[in-house]
Amino acid sequence: xxxxxxxxxxxxxxxxxxxxxxxxxxxxxxxxxxxxxxxxxxxxxxxxxxxxxxxxxxxxxxxxxxxxxxxxxxxxxxxxxxxxxxxxxxxxxxxxxxxxxxxxxxxxxxxxxxxxxxxxxxxxxxxxxxxxxxxxxxxxxxxxxxxxxxxxxxxxxxxxxxxxxxxxxxxxxxxxxxxxxx
Numbered sequence: 482x483x484x485x486x487x488x489x490x491x492x493x494x495x496x497x498x499x500x501x502x503x504x505x506x507x508x509x510x511x512x513x514x515x516x517x518x519x520x521x522x523x524x525x526x527x528x529x530x531x532x533x534x535x536x537x538x539x540x541x542x543x544x545x546x547x548x549x550x551x552x553x554x555x556x557x558x559x560x561x562x563x564x565x566x567x568x569x570x571x572x573x574x575x576x577x578x579x580x581x582x583x584x585x586x587x588x589x590x591x592x593x594x595x596x597x598x599x600x601x602x603x604x605x606x607x608x609x610x611x612x613x614x615x616x617x618x619x620x621x622x623x624x625x626x627x628x629x630x631x632x633x634x635x636x637x638x639x640x641x642x643x644x645x646x647x648x649x650x651x652x653x654x655x656x657x658x659x660x661x662x663x
Contacts, residue, residue: 488636488663491627492656495620495642500530504593505616513539513617524612525549528598530590531617532558537573539617544580551583551609553590553600585609620646638662 497512499505513535515521525548529540532554540552552558558577559570577584588602597610624643631637638659641652 482633486634489630489634490659491630491637491639491643492641493623493626493643495646496623498619498621499616500590500618502590502592507593507595509595509612510593510614513615516615526611527613527615528553528609528611529615529617532556533560536617537577539615540582541573541576541580544582551585553585553588553609555589557586622646
């Protein structure tokens with residue numbers, strides 16, 4: 482308010498998403514970003530929920546640390562994209578297989594317990610044992626400052642993950658576009 486800017490760019494990023502299932506608030510449930518950053522440690526038997534890039538990467542990393550890892554995804558592993566992205570996912574899938582990661586594909590997580598995860602796999606209730614559960618289920622925009630900014634700045638631009646969580650190339654492009662406009 483003191484600066485009285487003509488415009489502002491909101492680029493506050495995203496926060497990890499969670500699941501709306503029983504047990505997600507348990508102490509053994511961790512976010513993938515916290516595990517990557519070393520802010521959280523996992524047990525020996527780990528269930529990773531999320532089969533896109535982050536889930537595949539954290540499963541691979543934990544398997545290389547000697548953990549017994551299961552990867553649970555409600556859809557298929559990886560995601561469709563450019564030929565380069567498809568190659569990355571293919572290579573990661575191969576590494577997960579080599580790492581002996583147990584893959585639960587098209588398996589929906591239903592409930593998290595202190596010793597594992599119940600999933601719906603092929604219409605059957607299946608229990609995946611784990612002492613730690615790592616969530617890698619995407620991100621939600623962190624744009625809580627937006628309404629407040631709109632009250633004091635006439636022109637507010639929202640870029641990057643706080644608009645919609647995606648890849649860095651989109652954030653760079655949006656930032657450059659806003660820079661040209663301002």
